[in-house]
Amino acid sequence: MSERLQDGVSAGPEMGFFTDVTLCIGCKACEVACKQWNQLPSDGFALSGDSYDNTGRLSSTTWRHVAFVEQMDRETPEASRWMMMSDVCKHCTNAGCFEACPTGAIVRNEFDDVYVQPDVCNGCGYCVPSCPFGVVAVQQKSGVAQKCTLCYDRQKDGLEPACAKSCPTDSIQFGPVEELRAKAKARVAALRDQGREAHLYGVDGEETRDVGPLNAFFLIPDRPEVFNLPPKPVLPSKFQPEAYAVGLLAAMTMAVVGISVFRGFREESA
């Protein structure tokens, strides 16, 4: 079902990513494809010493990041695990960056993804500390906030995003979010049948308390912290009512104090 919006844009189903950690082989093709398609500069060559992760984290010029988690067990070596997760912007239902943006540069597009319009952003940087996942960042050269666009340009032409296209194991799947969720739940059931640990991050767990379901969600075989995914990401705007109340109360108190002092002196001299 597609509903016609202005400028000939049609609203289709919500599109997103399902990233399955149990299928990722850590080839980093997604990182490379993302940089090639979006013409993002390299991060330079540096060894981090953190397993095979030499990218570190998502940044203004790194929109896919493969994390490598090594869990070595000396006593029972066969229980050792090596997990890889291709991290990406979560495209939250209630996005902190979107709420914080004062220019309206950050929008939700017709594919229901969170998109930063590079020609509108003025680089105030308020989206950066407002993102509960530490994704969006201001790039120094362009001076604007940048993050995963979920390949908005490719989607408009009916193509799947570059990372999903390049993924050799289908660890990254792209499609209508509803369909992806159904697939993900089936996959969790299949893994649990094999006696393996599997959780969905960003579908209906505690992590969706503030930010809502994520359009880019994950299947993880361990606790979210292990992948630096916050177990309870906060939506910053929820702190506003208290903060305004306290601030305005203090301002009013100071006004009353000021008025009392000036009036007190006037009475004293009268």
Added chain:
Amino acid sequence: MDPSTGSGQASEKPAQRHGTSYEAAGQFSPDAVAASMQRNDGGFGRGQDTYYDHPVLRKAHWRWEIVSYFFVGGAAAASAALASIAHLFGDAEDEALVRNGRYTALAGAALSSALLIKDLGRPERFLNMLRIFKLKSPMSVGVYALVTFATTSGFAAMEQARADGVISFDPFGWVPKRPRVAAHAVSSAFMACYTGVLLSATAIPVWYRGRRHIPAIFVLSGASTGCAVQNVLIGLSGGSARTSKKLETIEVLASLAEAALLLDYERAAGDPGKALFGGARGRKLKTYTLGLGIAVPALLSLPSVLSKRRPEKPHRLRTLITAACALVGGYVLRECVVYAGRDSADDPRAYLRHPE
């Protein structure tokens, strides 16, 4: 090969090549690599509580421009409020305060705007902030507060310039008095408190844990620094000693309340609060803000504030010393709070373990 030197050379390159110093710098320092090698010594079992201690959150790029903006904006808002209060509730002897307050508010509004614009990644797009209004974004609310404050400060300064005979007619004289005064008062209140809300309403633990304190602390610090600035100007412009005493009284009350709130913030913030109250930053905050900025001026001003005698002439030297101390304390407060956010963003445990 020694891992620390081998990768140390490589780690310098990305920062230099792309000029992304705050993106990549420090991330792959030789020390970090060596520490990581140690941790991955084959004994890295299950139960990690972070991903190699990499930060979960990103820090804002804000530096001295935003620190100064918070500082100047707070003092300007307080100056405007003092001028209005003195105008409406003061005596004839407070005339100098009304004049100075109105002019400094306009100067402060202009300086704040310049600092805010300079801090933008694309300063030429400042006006993009005025294409929409978003109640959910403190940055948007704040920009409208700043624009309203600057405009109404301009009206008040024009009115003053007309009264002083600097200009022969007031180009904004036709703007009705009541709405202009109301807009000035409301925008001053928002100018004073929204910067605290701006920090509190983020995902940074040390800031959101201070949401019941930071906005009020910024208001009170704005009030005390505003009083300090006006007191110096009273001394310089030959204002009355009684006006000076009124300002000192307000300053002492505001700064003592500020000290109490700061201490309560430390208690309420708990572990994530260490980014602000622990280590070198905590010592700096306590020395310069609580000690130099609050305790010293309070001790110097208290005898005259509490004395029943009618002050004869302004005590210029004491005013200058207390004002300088209060201003340094106010600036260091903003600086410590803004920069604590950077360390808090870099500490994954603060966020993963203490969500709200």
